[in-house]
Amino acid sequence: AQTVTQSQPEMSVQEAETVTLSCTYDTSESDYYLFWYKQPPSRQMILVIRQEAYKQQNATENRFSVNFQKAAKSFSLKISDSQLGDAAMYFCAYIRGGTSYGKLTFGQGTILTVHP
Amino acid sequence: GAGVSQSPSNKVTEKGKDVELRCDPISGHTALYWYRQRLGQGLEFLIYFQGNSAPDKSGLPSDRFSAERTGESVSTLTIQRTQQEDSAVYLCASSLYGVWSNQPQHFGDGTRLSIL
Numbered sequence: 001a002q003t004v005t006q007s008q009p010e011m012s013v014q015e016a017e018t019v020t021l022s023c024t025y026d027t028s029e030s031d032y033y034l035f036w037y038k039q040p041p042s043r044q045m046i047l048v049i050r051q052e053a054y055k056q057q058n059a060t061e062n063r064f065s066v067n068f069q070k071a072a073k074s075f076s077l078k079i080s081d082s083q084l085g086d087a088a089m090y091f092c093a094y095i096r097g098g099t100s101y102g103k104l105t106f107g108q109g110t111i112l113t114v115h116p
Numbered sequence: 117g118a119g120v121s122q123s124p125s126n127k128v129t130e131k132g133k134d135v136e137l138r139c140d141p142i143s144g145h146t147a148l149y150w151y152r153q154r155l156g157q158g159l160e161f162l163i164y165f166q167g168n169s170a171p172d173k174s175g176l177p178s179d180r181f182s183a184e185r186t187g188e189s190v191s192t193l194t195i196q197r198t199q200q201e202d203s204a205v206y207l208c209a210s211s212l213y214g215v216w217s218n219q220p221q222h223f224g225d226g227t228r229l230s231i232l
Contacts, residue, residue, distance in 0.1 A: 004158075035220075037223075042225060043205060043207070043225050043226045043228075044224065045159075045209070045223035046223075047221075047222075050220065091158055091159070103149070103161050103164060103172065103175075104149075104159070104161065104209075104221060105161070106159045106160075107158055108157060108158045109156075109158050
């Protein structure tokens with residue numbers, strides 16, 4: 001069974017600084033996708049960034065980027081130039097790839113606090 | 117609609133009562149998912165619909181939980197004889213095609229269920 005582990009229950013960062021959230025996963029599959037979701041107090045899960053396992057290049061979306069280490073099964077999220085609106089719970093998630101339905105497996109989450 | 121809509125937003129009920137939670141997916145999305153999120157935890161998969169069939173019900177925690185979907189639209193999650201451990205946020209997500217796992221899942225704001 002696939003598992004996703006986020007070892008940092010809480011992280012904090014100063015506004016405009018950079019922070020990295022950690023995620024490791026365990027799978028025997030070779031084809032899969034990894035995601036970071038953001039959950040603000042409104043509860044809605046918002047997709048931040050996605051990484052295809054077959055791609056060596058790390059995904060980037062504006063101030064958000066990942067460090068994908070497939071051999072180490074590590075998938076960290078870097079937030080640059082942190083903003084107050086980045087404060088939220090962040091979840092790392094995994095989906096098996098191919099023509100199989102998308103049952104997401106989530107980590108336990110990391111609460112990110114941004115200090116002005 | 118523009119996004120996934122869930123109702124009610126909050127539900128408080130007494131132990132032993134039945135509850136129905138509703139999810140309206142994004143128009144045209146064939147796949148629909150229900151997740152449960154206990155306080156401070158990650159999301160747990162409950163059930164997946166492709167159209168109005170449910171190929172995977174493996175996440176339903178007991179026979180008190182059931183779900184149905186009408187065509188490729190509204191889904192209801194029913195919890196019978198509620199217990200205090202059922203207290204959680206129930207999140208619904210939809211995606212364009214369920215059979216391709218790289219399709220992003222779009223989440224609603226969830227229903228916060230509190231059992232007294």
